[in-house]
């Protein structure tokens with residue numbers, strides 16, 4: 001798959017006051033949710049390759065790069081918005097994946 005990673009946007013969703021962090025990477029064609037503590041990404045490459053012990057997916061590499069260079073957007077939420085946020089995020093991801101695999 002060819003992606004123009006200059007178009008990639010990285011967002012940190014920061015929940016206050018727990019300081020819980022969720023990261024999303026938005027590319028031209030898709031959106032991925034990442035958890036750095038778990039080294040987890042929702043992309044298919046992660047599922048097929050990273051989980052079987054091969055290389056990390058490109059999104060985890062991008063995310064680490066962006067954090068190092070401080071190149072991301074931060075959006076703050078209240079902790080009580082966390083559940084609603086996760087639900088809408090999963091709905092988005094599921095609908096994206098469903099559209100792509102149809």
Ligand SMILES: [Zn+2]
Pocket residue numbers: 032041042043044045046057058059060
């Ligand atoms: Zn990924």
